[in-house]
Amino acid sequence: MAAASDLVNGGVAALQIEEELEEPPEQKNNAAAVLALAPVPWLAAVAELYERREKLGEGMFGDVYKAWDRVLERFVAVKRLSGRTDDRFVKTSLGYFAREVMSLAACRGHPSVVQLLATYADCGRADGDCFVVTEYAGPMNLRQYMDVRRLNGEPFDEDEVRDVMEQLLAGARHAHRAGILHRDIVPENVIVDMDSARDDGASGGRMVYKICGFGVSEPAVQAEKDDSGLLAASSPYRAPELFLGSKDYDGRVDTWSLGCIMAELVVGDGVPFFGGTQDGEVFNEMLHVVGTKGIVTWKGLERVAPREKAARLRKMGRGERGYLKKKFPPEVLSPAGFEVLKGLLHSNPDRRLSAAAALRKPWFRRRRFFSACCFMPQGGP
Numbered sequence: 001m002a003a004a005s006d007l008v009n010g011g012v013a014a015l016q017i018e019e020e021l022e023e024p025p026e027q028k029n030n031a032a033a034v035l036a037l038a039p040v041p042w043l044a045a046v047a048e049l050y051e052r053r054e055k056l057g058e059g060m061f062g063d064v065y066k067a068w069d070r071v072l073e074r075f076v077a078v079k080r081l082s083g084r085t086d087d088r089f090v091k092t093s094l095g096y097f098a099r100e101v102m103s104l105a106a107c108r109g110h111p112s113v114v115q116l117l118a119t120y121a122d123c124g125r126a127d128g129d130c131f132v133v134t135e136y137a138g139p140m141n142l143r144q145y146m147d148v149r150r151l152n153g154e155p156f157d158e159d160e161v162r163d164v165m166e167q168l169l170a171g172a173r174h175a176h177r178a179g180i181l182h183r184d185i186v187p188e189n190v191i192v193d194m195d196s197a198r199d200d201g202a203s204g205g206r207m208v209y210k211i212c213g214f215g216v217s218e219p220a221v222q223a224e225k226d227d228s229g230l231l232a233a234s235s236p237y238r239a240p241e242l243f244l245g246s247k248d249y250d251g252r253v254d255t256w257s258l259g260c261i262m263a264e265l266v267v268g269d270g271v272p273f274f275g276g277t278q279d280g281e282v283f284n285e286m287l288h289v290v291g292t293k294g295i296v297t298w299k300g301l302e303r304v305a306p307r308e309k310a311a312r313l314r315k316m317g318r319g320e321r322g323y324l325k326k327k328f329p330p331e332v333l334s335p336a337g338f339e340v341l342k343g344l345l346h347s348n349p350d351r352r353l354s355a356a357a358a359l360r361k362p363w364f365r366r367r368r369f370f371s372a373c374c375f376m377p378q379g380g381p
Helices: 004-022 025-036 044-049 094-106 142-151 158-177 252-267 279-290 307-317 335-344 355-359
Strands: 050-058 062-069 074-081 116-121 130-135 190-194 207-211
Touching: 044 050, 050 074, 074 094, 094 116, 094 130, 142 190, 142 252, 158 207, 158 252, 158 335, 158 355, 252 335, 252 355, 335 355
Parallel strands: none
Antiparallel strands: 050 062, 062 074, 074 130, 116 130, 190 207
């Protein structure tokens, strides 16, 4: 069995090797062209304090690098939010920057949320970049980790799924108590690493999962919630009330997303549980799986759905009970685990489990101590 650090890095290498083998020649050439692009220069104050290392990832607004803090002598993650529009990134508004920074600051102090360390803004130019410095929480996100586990034939067992969910629900509960809705809890916004420290002094440890990516977060109490076009309507992790255009929602939009992640971990096929490329496809798939009985009893339905659409949903609700239980029989997920999953994926937001309520369920009262080998994929393809 390989060492924990080797398995993490080896897992990433295995994933990259697998992707290279599957890429057609033209995609390889395109990828090479992208890699040939020099990194965008950092603000002088940032470059002076932090030595840029390997790239951790990028999104629609900018990129993230691992960096060495020259003063405190530790690794950090530096997220650059692009102040200009080009072929790679969408221009980041100061509002987006402030939204992420304020949310991270409000959520400080919990082990399942990445910790904010510093912020910088290039005010010397109209299209200057902004920078968010956080702790370095790990070498891969949950999407990459799930892919590595799948490629190595190491699916998550129920005890591991419970551990993932306990940490993520605890992080969401902390954010909600701080008055923050994340609104984009997806596998790409969960960082994964191994905590090598153990209370008994033995080698190895448990996997640690931390929520990041607070760019579209917002205060939980807000008279008129504004999505600002930032939430992808077709996201397979988006709650049904958001598909219907509701602006009267709470932290249970996040627990729906966590229910989607839980289902994906149990199934282990490498694709989002509610698949689809268009918003209608995703919405129809989720109602087909969980049923329409919940959403048609939601008191807010009339406020967000036209009368004819609400009537159509109610007509469907008489016969569309869903087949979630058939997808997760006892041999796949214990009754206690299914109780949590069903509660998180309740289509009626008023009856959906909050993070705090989910953590009080009997499923989380069971404990098992893991060794490192229970979590990490084998190094190599």
